[in-house]
Amino acid sequence: MGEPYRYPVPDLKTERLINLTMALLASKRLITKAEIFQSVAGYSGATESMERMFERDKDDLRSLGIEIEVAPLDSLFEDELGYRISPDKYSLTVPDLTSQELGVLSVAANSWQNALFSQGAQRALRKLESLGVETSAASLQTAIVPVDRNVGDLHVLWQALTESRVLTFTYSSMETSEREVNPYKLSLFRGDWYLIGEDRSKSVIRTFKVRRMSKIAIKGKSRAFERPTDEAMKTTLFGNVDDEQIRVVLRVRKEACLSLRTGAIINAFDEDWDLVVKDYQYEKEALSEILWHGDDVEVVEPASLRSHIVSLIESRIA
Amino acid sequence: MSLSAIERTSKALDLIPYIVEHPAISIEELAEIFSVPSAEMVELLNIVFMCGLPGYSHLELIDISTEDGFVSVIDPQNLDRPRKLTQVEIISIVLGLQNLKSQGVKPAVMVIIEDLEKKMLALLGDIETLSLVDSSQTVEQSPWKPLIDDCLNESATMEIDYVGLASEKLTHRLIAPKKLYINSGHYYLRAFCSTAQSERNFRLDRIQSATKSSQVLLPSVSAVADVDQEVQILIPKGALQFIELHNEIVETSQELGDQLHLTLSISNTAWLLRTLSAIDGSVSILSPENLSRDFQLLNQRVLSNYGQI
Structure with missing residues (x-):
């Protein structure tokens, strides 16, 4: 004997949402809630429950970008509202x-x-x-x-951004901590997504790597804060391109470090070493490139970078 | 996982005009285009079949034919036109067009893209929303990209002078480009290399010179595949970027106090020594012993430069 026939489970809500869209789109005039409940398939039960159903349905259709016109049926009696979807505003x-x-x-x-x-x-x-x-x-x-790269939850971040709503999430950095943030901007930087926003507990603008965020949720109402201008966000990771660069003087072994020499001023130091002057956007960037080249490079200036490298390497040997 | 009622409604409203313009399309093709399993597509079509205009007689319902797995809309009622684009859909397209521009297209294509950008922005209305996203610093520009595009289109080989990522040595290579990709904002070219006799990744900013070649490049019969080895390391917990950037070589990861204990699977140990050196923090190689010793010796040589040994 074969498998018994399975009748499809009706999806009443989806059917109702489609029917409501079609009815509002077909109407050349504003139609009342009573007319909708009477004529659109899917509305049944007590008036109060149908009203709640209709309110949720309107919100759902609006979340899909469908504009529902709402206006009083009579300008003298504003308590009775009518609804319709204008074909011009619906269609592409x-x-x-x-x-x-x-x-x-x-x-x-x-x-x-x-x-x-x-x-x-x-x-x-x-x-x-x-x-x-x-x-x-x-x-x-x-x-x-x-x-x-693909990252989860950009949908939630986008919703919070466009509705100016507060975000809460767990952030893994040096320490894992709970954050509450006013989201201001999404930024794609070298393949990774970042969120720029105000850390509400510290009242400072911070940049958060989206990949390090988890348990992301929206909290509270829309328009919970004003977004600052891009100028005000200049202190973030991506805004400080006009900041002063860091100039580093290096001793670099001859014939070595070809990539490091790109964009640098190079002079002979002695028969084994060259003196290389290079500007970096950030100290972190300088440190990473210098460490990458190992014993083929030595920092001459600035002294702070030199001593940082010495203590770093000493910690690895100890 | 089955879709929510809102997701289904959204797909159903887009499905009808799509089928109107693509009659006799197969259920499988529709399922792929709308990113749902075939069974979900059948359910969606069943739902749509039950919907219509008030009255709900056979004349007012949406009429669909699904003969032999091919779908046509006989009567879409008033759902024959596609819905207008949402804000996020327009922004996705506009930023996508900007992605194309940033990857260096031919002037004729640039004209098309700029026209399209104008058309899409006219649909957006509220331009302010676009300022919520900044994707201007996605990838560095490379002077070699047009030449590589040509070689990829023509399946031609190239001769390049290349500064090795780990060796820092300039070498001349004959390569057969396979594909271009972006990682961490850098273009990389995956290509078969005559010197290594295997496929290698070349970072475009390390190419010193490049020309198209007429030489044919065939893999040698004796080509030996790279062998991965297991390496155990300790890095600071804050050096998460190491895992994010090199996820493909990380086999296991475990927190040990303020450090992370990682097991890696890797063939290029010279590259690993440099990458670990570049981390700002306490780093050690636990095994294999010879690699651990190499790392210690490297660190001692660095300290010796600074007059500390």
């Missing part, structure tokens, strides 16, 4: 999209690995492909590669 219109352009958009959509922008771009592409334009495979003759 993009002037003169060619198949070649659609092909380029398809390549652009594939340049993401993170779920937020990758899924967003794919959804956009599907809508654009529903406009009746054939896609032609774009031959850009250029290798286009994804620019970022």
